[in-house]
Every structure is written in C-alpha cells, then in structure tokens.
Amino acid sequence: MERIPILKMGKFLLVTIQVDLYDRLALNLEEDLIQMVFKTGAKGVLIDISALSIVDSFMGKIIGNIAGMSSIMDAETVVVGMQPAVAITLIELGLPLSGVHTALNVEKGMALLESRMITGQEDDTTADDD
Amino acid sequence: MERIPILKMGKFLLVTIQVDLYDRLALNLEEDLIQMVFKTGAKGVLIDISALSIVDSFMGKIIGNIAGMSSIMDAETVVVGMQPAVAITLIELGLPLSGVHTALNVEKGMALLESRMITGQEDDTTADDD
Numbered sequence: 001m002e003r004i005p006i007l008k009m010g011k012f013l014l015v016t017i018q019v020d021l022y023d024r025l026a027l028n029l030e031e032d033l034i035q036m037v038f039k040t041g042a043k044g045v046l047i048d049i050s051a052l053s054i055v056d057s058f059m060g061k062i063i064g065n066i067a068g069m070s071s072i073m074d075a076e077t078v079v080v081g082m083q084p085a086v087a088i089t090l091i092e093l094g095l096p097l098s099g100v101h102t103a104l105n106v107e108k109g110m111a112l113l114e115s116r117m118i119t120g121q122e123d124d125t126t127a128d129d130d
Numbered sequence: 131m132e133r134i135p136i137l138k139m140g141k142f143l144l145v146t147i148q149v150d151l152y153d154r155l156a157l158n159l160e161e162d163l164i165q166m167v168f169k170t171g172a173k174g175v176l177i178d179i180s181a182l183s184i185v186d187s188f189m190g191k192i193i194g195n196i197a198g199m200s201s202i203m204d205a206e207t208v209v210v211g212m213q214p215a216v217a218i219t220l221i222e223l224g225l226p227l228s229g230v231h232t233a234l235n236v237e238k239g240m241a242l243l244e245s246r247m248i249t250g251q252e253d254d255t256t257a258d259d260d
Contacts, residue, residue, distance in 0.1 A: 005146060005181040005211065007236045009139070014236075016135060016146045051135040081135065106137045106144075 004029050006036050012044040012113060013037065013075075014106065018051040026062045033066060037073045044113035045070050046106060050081025060095035067100045076101065076116060080109040134159050136166050142174040142243060143167065143205075144236065148181040156192045163196060167203045174243035175200050176236060180211025190225035197230045206231065206246060210239040 002025065007014045013036055021029070033045065047063060049055065067077035078101040090097060103109035132155065137144045143166055151159070163175065177193060179185065197207035208231040220227060233239035 003181065004148065005178060007144075007146070007178060007180075007211075009236060014137075014144075016137070016148070018134065018146070018148050048135060048137060050137075051133065081137075106139060 002028060003032065006032055008036070008040055008042070009046075009110075011042060011117075012046055012110060013040070013042045014046045014048065016048040016051070020054075021059055021062055026058070030062070030065055030069065034069050034073065037070060037075050042075050043117055044110075045075055045077045046109045046113070047077065047079045048081045048106060049079060049086065050083065050105075052086060053083060055082075055086045055090060057093055057095060060090060060093065060097065063097060063100060067097075071099065076113060078103050078109040078112055080104070080106050132158060133162065136162055138166070138170055138172070139176075139240075141172060141247075142176055142240060143170065143172045144176045144178065146178040146181070150182075150184075151189055151192055156188070160192070160195055160199065164199050164203065167200060167205050172205050173247055174240075175205055175207045176239045176243070177207065177209050178211045178236060179209060179216065180213065180235075183213060183215060185212075185216045185220060187223055187225060190220060190223065190227060193227060193230060194225075197227075201229065206243060208233055208239040208242055210234070210236050 004015060004017060004025065013033065015029070015033065036042065037045065045066065047066065063079060070077045079097065080103045082102060101112060103112050134145060134147060134155065143163065145159070145163065166172065167175065175196065177196065193209060200207045209227065210233045212232060231242060233242050
C-alpha cells in the first residue's frame with residue numbers, strides 16, 4: 001500500500017491512519033493532503049489515529065508537519081481517537097504535538113473545527129476539546 | 131493490526147479498509163461493526179474501499195456478509211470509492227455485490243443514505259447513486 005486515502009467530508013478532510021508510516025508513505029500522505037486542501041479548499045483536517053497503539057517520534061513529526069503545512073494553507077488540524085497509552089508515550093517522548101488540536105473522536109473533532117470556524121479565533125493552537 | 135477502526139459520523143458509521151482482509155481481521159470487523167450498529171443505533175454503514183486496487187472473492191463475501199448483518203439490524207450498507215478496475219474485477223469474478231449500494235465517494239454515499247432514510251424505500255437494494 002503506497003497511499004493512505006483522504007476522504008472529503010463537507011468542509012473537512014478525514015484521514016484514518018491504520019498502519020505504521022514509513023518514509024515513502026508519510027511523504028505521499030503529506031503531498032496528497034496538501035494537494036487535497038488546495039483542490040477542495042478544506043478548512044480543516046481530521047487525522048484519526050484510533051487504530052494506532054504506538055506512536056513513535058517519526059509519526060509525531062509527520063503529524064506536526066501536516067499541521068504546519070495545513071496551517072499555511074488556512075486549514076486547521078485535529079488529531080482524533082488517540083488512545084490513552086499513546087498520549088502517555090507522546091509526553092514521555094517529549095512530543096507534546098504543539099500546533100495540533102486534539103479531540104476524543106471524529107464527531108467531537110468536527111464540532112471543534114466548526115466552532116473554531118464560527119468564532120474565527122486564531123490565537124492559541126494548543127487548545128484541547130473535551 | 132488486528133482491528134479496523136469504525137468511526138461514528140452522526141447517524142452513520144464509516145469504515146475505511148486500507149489493507150487486505152485476512153480471516154481474523156475480517157471476523158473482527160464483522161463483529162465490531164455489528165456491535166457498533168447495536169450500540170449506536172446507526173442507520174447506515176459506509177465502507178470506503180478507495181485504497182484497494184484489488185478486491186478478491188473473499189473481500190466480496192465479507193462485504194456481502196456485512197451488508198446482510200447490517201440489514202437485519204436495520205442499517206443500510208453503502209460501498210464507496212470503488213476504483214474502476216475493482217468494478218471490472220468484481221463483475222468478471224461474478225460478484226455483483228447484490229444487496230449493497232454503491233456511491234462514488236463518501237459524500238455521495240451519505241447523501242444516498244440520507245435520501246433513503248427520508249423516502250424510507252425498502253424495495254430494491256441494488257440501486258446505484260451517480
């Protein structure tokens with residue numbers, strides 16, 4: 001498998017990561033996602049990692065990259081479905097995923113994006129939905 | 131990876147299949163999906179297969195099983211994102227995916243489910259959205 005599918009859901013894009021990202025796959029994902037943001041004018045990107053029980057520093061870096069690129073393209077990134085063990089690991093690795101929003105599941109992530117589109121707040125980017 | 135994540139999107143469930151299904155994974159998916167339909171009362175199941183360039187008879191059988199089970203639980207199944215080559219293969223294999231709706235992408239699949247919920251039509255199950 002060389003490509004992770006990107007689904008358009010209204011104003012947002014949804015990516016479900018189910019496999020460990022290796023270099024090529026990660027680069028393809030970054031490129032595809034930015035192209036999709038450009039083509040669709042999406043205002044938000046949801047990255048579902050509920051299938052991942054392990055997130056290493058490489059994955060953390062890729063998520064950070066995606067958030068940075070999307071931000072330049074005027075789309076916000078929300079990571080959803082993070083397992084508790086992954087959150088523990090990320091902090092222990094010293095990867096607080098700054099610049100990335102998080103939400104417990106896709107629905108809450110969408111609600112977070114919708115609310116941010118309405119309020120148009122752009123001050124802090126580490127806010128967390130609960 | 132032992133489980134394919136199932137995402138709840140409003141009244142519907144979304145499954146993105148990115149890897150070849152083997153026995154255990156397929157059985158887990160069937161079980162998880164039926165449990166989710168039961169727990170959430172979902173009225174529709176969207177199965178995204180845009181990442182698959184090959185669908186064999188086993189995968190066709192699993193999709194048929196899911197559609198049958200969901201139907202008993204009062205939820206309709208829509209397969210979305212099928213690549214043209216996959217459609218050709220399915221027909222050549224003699225697997226017309228009867229009982230399963232299809233749509234070109236997730237958005238159209240959701241629209242199809244919404245329209246079917248409104249009209250409440252339950253006569254034919256091989257209609258195709260375009």
